[in-house]
Amino acid sequence: MMHHATELELQAYADNELSAAESGRIAQILKDDPEALVVFEEIKFAKSLLAVGELEATTPASRQFYWSKIERAIASKNSDIRANSLNPFKRPWLRFGLPAAAAALIILLIALLNRPSVEPPAVAGYFHEIDAPLAEEDAISFHSESAAMTIVWVDSRGY
Amino acid sequence: MTARSDYGGMLEEALVKAARDGDVDAFEELVARHKDKIFARAYSMMRNEDLATDMSQEAWIKGWQRLSQFHGDASFVTWLTRIVINLCLDELRKQKRNRADSIELLDEKSGGVERHMPVHDPNPTERLERAELRQRIDRALGQLSFEHRTVLILHEFEEMEYKEIAKRMGCSIGTVMSRLFYARRRIASLLSGLKREELR
Structure with missing residues (x-):
């Protein structure tokens, strides 16, 4: 009994869907195997019937x-x-x-x-808590919010 | 605007161009020229006149909407035939989901045909009237499952290659080849009496 894959190859050969090398191989099978020839003729028979064409149909509506x-x-x-x-x-x-x-x-x-504040809160908090023990001393202080720093000049000449 | 009576004499390319520009009358002329062919393809696949009419009309409506996509690579009627084939395939898939597979499909492997057929005359049709033969082929096609019939129609009548059929039917090339093989075997079996009758 012929393998189905070979039947499909015979069909592909009849439909010109094979490469030249594959076609040569199938042509050889057809020469050597009478069973393959029967299948091939059956495919060609079906093809020749359908080549007659389709029944013409017309739309039933006007x-x-x-x-x-x-x-x-x-x-x-x-x-x-x-x-x-x-x-x-x-x-x-x-x-x-x-x-x-x-x-x-x-x-x-x-x-x-949610934009962060310009003044870093931790640093600002630290400086706000500064007590000024030198207020009564002979000192000058400078505080910059933007630079987040405080500078104190102490005049120690009085001591 | 072209007078309606003038459309009959216009070339197809000119009608398509006018329709693409929105001229409905030009499109009607295209419908009049090709409606039977589009209907025939739908009917060969659906095997039902009402459904085939609906499918073919739907194809024309889609064609109108997609006219800008038609670039003239194939003829207009070939392009529209592809649209109706796709619509029919969609409809058949929908129908298939709603019903059990046909006996033929369940019996796809055997095809209900004996394994060994006699060697036939490759040209059995010479002495039969073509119209009669076409009717008999049509009846035989009507007895196939829709998968087998569709693959035969697309290959034999629409001249599509295995690869294109697989793409349109959404299956592998191997499945297409197998369906085509069993469909042919079934057709050959159903029409095997032709040669005998021919000799009477």
Whole structure:
């Protein structure tokens, strides 16, 4: 009994779907194997029958009746397209652009609200807690919020 | 705007161009010229007049919407035939999901045919009227499962290669080859009496 793969190769040979090398191999099989020849002839028989062509069929509906459904559908689709073009929210770039712009705005607001303070809180706190024990001494002090530093000049000449 | 009566004399390329520019009357002329061919392909696949009418009309509507995608690589009617084939395949898949597989499909391997057929005259049709023969072939095609019939139609009548059939039917090339083989075997079996009758 012939292997199914060989049957399919015989068919591919009949359909000109094989390479030159494969075709040569199948041609040799057909010479050597009478069973392969029977299968091949059967394939050719079916092909020759179908080569006669198809039964011609005509639409049962009249030209006008057949066309009327198509025409209605086209008119409906055309009016949809017109309506979409007049409605700005149905435009694709707006449909996707508006939500994207809203999302970008929200992200920007969140970022602004969470912006870190200019003055580093830890350093600022440290200097605010400084008591000035030298206030009654002969001293001059300078404090810079922006540079987060305090400089004290003490005149020790009095001691 | 072209007078409606003038469309009949226009070349197909001009009609397609006009239709692409939105001229519905030009499109109607294209429908009138090719509706039977598109319907025939749908009917050969669906085997039902009403469904074939619906499928072919749907193909024309899709064709109108996709006219901008038609670049003239193939003829207009070939392009539209591909659309109707795809629609029919979708519909057949839908139907298949809703019903049990046919007996023929379950029996795909055997094809319901004896393994060894007699050697046939490769040209058995010479003395038969073509129209009669076509009717008998059509009846035989009607007895195949839709998978077998479709693969035969696409290969023999639409002249598609195995690869393209596989792509359209959503299966492997091996499956296409196997279906084609058993479909041919079944057709050969169903029409094996032709030679005998021919000799009467």
